Amino acid sequence: MDKTYEPRKVEEKWYRFWIDKGFFRASTTSQQPPFSIVIPPPNVTGSLHIGHALNNTLQDILNRYKKMKGFNVLWVPGTDHAGIATQTIVERELLKEGIKREDLGREKFVKRVWKWKEVYGKRIIEQLQRLGASCDWSRERFTMDEGFSLAVREAFVRLYNDGLIYRGHYLVNWCPRCETALSDLEVTREETKGKLYYLKYPILSEDGSSDGFVVVATTRPETMLGDTAVAVNPNDSRYKHLVGKEVLLPVVGRRIPIIADDSVDMEMGTGALKITPAHDFTDFEIANRHNLPKIQIMDFRGRMNENAGKYKGLDRFECRARIVEDFEREGILQKIEEYNLQLGKCYRCGTVVEPMLSLQWFVHTPPLAHPAIQAVEEGRTRIIPEGWKNTYFEWMRNIRDWCISRQIWWGHRIPAWFCRDCGGITVSVGEPKVCRHCLSPNIEQETDVLDTWFSSALWPFGVFGWPEQTQELRIFYPTSVLVTSFDILFFWVARMMMMGIRFMGDVPFRDVYIHALVRDEKGEKMSKTKGNVIDPLDIMDEYGADALRFSLTALAAQGRDIRLSLPIIEGYRNFMNKIWNASRFVFLNIDGKLRGEYSDSWFSFKSEELSVADKWILTRLNRVIREVEESLEKYEFDKVARLIYQFIWGDFCDWYIELVKPVLSGNNTGAIKRTQAVLIKVLASSLQLLHPIAPFITEELYSRLRGIGFTLKTPGGEDAESIAVSSYPVFKENEIFEDAHQEIEFIKQVIVGIRNLRAVVRAHPSSKVDVILVPDNEAVLERIKRNSDHIANLSRASVIISQHEKPKKAIAQVVEGLQIFLPVEGLIDVDREMERIKREISKLIKDLEVSQKKLSNRDFLERAPEDVVEKEREKFEELSQKKRKMEEVLEKLKEVGT
RNA sequence: GAGCGCGUAGCUCAGGGGGAGAGCGCUUGCUUGACGCGCAAGAGGUCGCAGGUUCAAAUCCUGCCGCGCUCACCA
Structure with a gap:
């Protein structure tokens, strides 16, 4: 046995062993209670990052623990097609070859993306396996595989038929670079330095002559080209007399009314608000109240269109500069102020989002949100830590309709067909031959695809074969727990709740455990551009998967972000080595094979046969077993890691092994046998406690225990050929020896006292x-x-x-x-x-x-x-x-x- | 603007009404028959600040300061 644990020598071997033996396969016939988790599916084109490592380590811990507790465990793996993100990446790659997506056309382009999916989807799966994830790979799913596509269409059709999906002309967030609509959630607000421009609009008097100005303030002067009114507050004495009059829109020369609307804030800007209904959400609503026309002045790439007159063809930002110049020349630019504003940007590409009037599909969410709120209120789904409940409620209670159509090619094409003859819409799971309304065969499918999150929302039951009523659904739905990070609480968790309750009549998971974000040692979010990423694959190469897993677990305290740094990982790598050497000590002190001596109810010493030290370590062990289990049930992962660390290093290695060395080198055969038994028992139990966190080293050491003739049992009472299928240690009241415990704790103090005196007299060790x-x-x-x-x-x-x-x-x-x-x-x-x-x-x-x-x-x-x-x-x-x-x-x- | 979280040893963090804890780092010593990825012994803290509740506050409450996050259509 080497003096140092070398993870690279064993990790791959054991993963293959687990797979070959089928340990991660769930059963549909088992009598055992089920425990199920669906993986938050990583993006197909993504690469395993530290956040995935944390997320999947925690899930793996729960799954492996429950497996050892005798549950019928199912961890469903899979990947997400991640519409916009994936399409963007593939487009970028194609551009390197000088190909634009339009050159290929939709069909060929989508084929290319599938090719990518095959390559990179596999890669991330391999990386998860590298981490040790105990997923049931025979059930791997993809959000665009055939079965899932069926589920998506089914869900769409049902919601449509129930009146919860509608199509209409609305103002939506639009990314001019991605050229697609976005949901509210896909827009991130960023504080940006901008300017506030004060524009003078000439007032028209009764006879049509000019009669002074009304000054409007705006951060987007170019939108004035689409202005259809100026609004003031009805109670604003400054402007009261102007209501009903008109202004002459400069540059454009259009006459637009001055209207009164309560929503105008008198304190804001000049108190006079220019109304651009087709490019601003507030203005859109005001326009609807006053029946104002909506003039679109840009195309979908963010360039000025024919309604912009001489500015046509200009990019919106160029246009802004030109408009400002022109106003200045005309002497109708009153002033410009520095101004900080919250700019909406596309969460995928960072382009400034443009509110655009367009025809889109929406999910009417309040009826779905209501039961999802109730479920959490009533505790049918628990959110842990509880603090996130408020965030969930807050969002759910103020939920707005969800724009689900995307003008991209990669995704689930919306199962709706338009009739060229009667204009009617036919929505159908299968491909219809004729229009539902006029029976014309002259129909054409919607080209838009669905928001990726629409399909992700179906994940917890889609993976089990819904809409078919499968055995898997019956056994494993609702899933036991969802493990995820808070940044997709709304995107994903909330929507799974809504869809799960809607289609399954029950919540998708009993518990939602929300873990932290992993940051760098300075507390900053890791990002490639900052260059501060810790790549889990590098870490596993250098320190081993177990060290990485243990580090993440030990730092996974509830309600706090994780600051990861190399020295920390190194510390836990050392811990792995410590365990290795403690085991090495045990093996070196057991000569020859045990020949089954201890394998059959192998630990059978009566309490009077045990030494005080034996009793002490057994007491400690049992208490740790209990505390570890309590902490696991409460998702206190950091505590679990600490308890095990302290026990193995601080109790077992520092004291028990030291206390027992003289016994082992003595010549009392009975005492030696007994000590060996206790050593093995404590070591084996320690390895078992540790196994969910550090599966590789514990399996390797268990295999060596098997090598000397020691075997654990499975929950079913058979010989466990892997520690992964062994039965989790059980707290035993009769192995608590309070007196012995106190006695050794006292003796430890005495020993430390003497050592301290030795140090004072500088006695040589x-x-x-x-x-x-x-x-x-x-x-x-x-x-x-x-x-x-x-x-x-x-x-x-x-x-x-x-x-x-x-x-x-x-x-x-x-x-x-x-x-x-x-x-x-x-x-x-x-x-x-x-x-x-x-x-x-x-x-x-x-x-x-x-x-x-x-x-x-x-x-x-x-x-x-x-x-x-x-x-x-x-x-x-x-x-x-x-x-x-x-x-x-x-x-x-x-x-x-x- | 609203909400949430966090300020504890030099660093990273546990703890959470009744005697301040861990790991790393630091100091000193060590070819200790498992391990130098180690062993042993140490030093190091008005638990962010100010009030309040309590017999008792690092812990609960309020305010303030600092840091971070989330949500919000505000010209």
Whole structure:
């Protein structure tokens, strides 16, 4: 066995083993309770990033844990076609070859994208496998595979027939670069420095002559070309007299009315608002109230159209500059101010979004949102951590209709056909032959595709074969938990809730666990442009998948972002190595094969046969088992990791192994056998606890345990050929030994005390020192007697127990009920040691004062719970005893100095 | 503008009404028969600030300061 764990030597082997054995395959005939998770499907063209690593590690932990608990676990994997994102990437690649998508035409282009999908979809799947994801790959799905396409059409048709999908002319967010409509969510607002332009519109008097100006303020002067009114607040005394009059729209020369509308804020700008109904959401609504015409002045690429007159053909930003110039020349530009505004940008490409009037498809969401809100209110779906509930409610309660049509090629084509004869719409799952309304065969399918998130919303039941009523749906829906990050709470989680309830009549998941975002060590979001990405694949190459997984788990505290850095990962890589070496120690101390000695109810020692140390470690183990399970059930992943880390390193390695070394090198065969058994039991259980987080190293070490003849059982009671299918450790009340636990905890203090004294006298680690232990009472005396070997071995001391004699010249330590003396002959830095003791005494005095104050406070005595008061009394007693002893120690020191 | 989260050791973070914790880093010592990716012993903190509630506040409440995020059609 190597001295250092080398993950690269084993990881691939074990993953193949798990797959070959079919351990990740779920059963549709099992009697076991189901546990199911659907993966948040990564983008097909994407590459595994650190966020995926976290997301899938957490899911894997839950799945592997439940598997070991005997559940019929199903983790459904898959990928998302990610419409706009994927199309953009493929377009960019094609451009490198000098090909535009229009050159290929729709059909050929889509074929090219499928090719990409084949290559890159596979890549991300391999990367997930590299991470160790225990997905049931036989059930891998893609949001555009045949079955899923059927589900999408079915859902669309049903919603349409129920009147929840409609088509109409509305103002939508439009990306002029992607040339498609976007939903509200796909627009991100960014604070941008801009300018506020004050434009003077000449007022027309009754006779048509000019009569002064009304000044409007705007951040987008170019939109004035499409102005159809100026609006003021009806209560605005500055403008009251102008309502009903007209202004002459400069440059254009059109007459437009001055109207009154309540929604105009008198404080804002000049209080007079120019109305461009076809390019602004507020204006659109005002226009509807006043029956104003809507003049579109741009084409879908963001260039001025024929309605822009002489500006036709200009890009919208060029046009802005020209308009401003022209206003200035005419003397009707009053002023320009610096102005910060929240600009809407396309979340995919960052282009400034243009509100555009167009014919689009929408989902009418409030009727879907209502039951989805209720489900969370009633706790049928729990959101964890709870804080996100409010965010969910907030969004759901203010939900607006969802624009689902996209003018791109890659995606689910909307299953609607338009009739060239009667203009009617036929919506159908299969391809219709004739128009539903006039029976004309002269029909044509909608060219728009659906928003990617429309199909993602069906994921939790689409993957199980919906709309067919499959066995999988019956068993695994609702899924047990969804693990995701908060940035797609609205995009995805909320919509799955709506669709799941609508089509399945039940929530899509019992729990939603929302985890953090992974940031860099400075707390910044990782991005390729910033160059601060930590690539999980590099990390796995260098440190191993387990180290990465453990790092992410240990940092996955609820409600806080993860700041990941290499030193942290290195630390947990070291932990993996520690486990490796602890196991190595165990193996080195078991000669030959166990020959099944321990495999069949192999741990069968009666409590009186166990040593105090054995009892101590078993107590610790059992408590850790319980705490780990409690934490897992609450999704407290960081706590799980900490508990296991502390137990393996801090308890098992630092103390148990050290305590047991003399036994193993002794010649008491019975004691050796028993110790070996405890070592194996504790090691095996530790590996099991660790397995969900670090599957590879634990499998490797388990295989070595099998090599020496030790086997775990499956939940079904059979020999487990893999730790992945072994039965999770169970808390056993009869392996809790409170007395032994306290005894070893006490002995640890004694040992640390002596080591501390050794450091004071600068004793060389290999040299022995003489110490005199002076116990207060019989109980302490007995404890020390029982453990004098442990003390002597772990502190390299010759121990003398004395109830009366105390050395004259010595340095000392005090632990509860015990003084530890180390005689010295003036070879030490007495002043420094005195300083140390004095510091300690003054701290004791301070603590005593606090305690004293409490105990002399009548309110405390009367109102505090009895046990708290009692504990305070004990504490006071203990502190004052310790103080007395420390003072004594100080006296001894003085003598050393003389 | 509204809402949410976070300020605890030099750094990264647990904890969350009754004796301040971990890892890393730092100091000192170590060819300790598992491991130097290690062992041992240490130093290091008015728990952001100010009030309040309470017998008792790092912990609960209010305000403030700082950092971050989300939502919002505001010219």
